[in-house]
Each structure stands twice: as structure tokens, then as C-alpha cells.
């Protein structure tokens with residue numbers, strides 16, 4: 106799951122044609138937040154990662 110989100114983040118960062126900086130920042134923040142939520146959930150359930 107974390108790898109999936111990281112893959113999506115890398116994909117956005119490497120887009121040949123980037124959106125404007127504000128849109129890019131928003132997308133990256135959304136992904137970062139999503140990864141944080143998943144990470145907290147892993148801890149909450151005691152899942153090793």
C-alpha cells in the first residue's frame with residue numbers, strides 16, 4: 106500500500122508535462138497525507154512494515 110502510493114508520487118514527479126506548481130504541490134500533498142494515514146493505520150493495527 107505504501108509502495109503503491111510512493112509509486113504514484115514518483116509518477117507525478119516524473120511527468121513529462123507537469124501541471125502548474127500549485128496543482129503539483131496540491132497533488133503531492135494529497136499523496137503525502139494519504140501515505141501518513143496509511144502509516145498510522147499500520148501502527149494502529151500493529152502491522153509490521
Ligand SMILES: [Zn+2]
Nearest residue numbers: 144147148154
Ligand atoms: Zn511506522
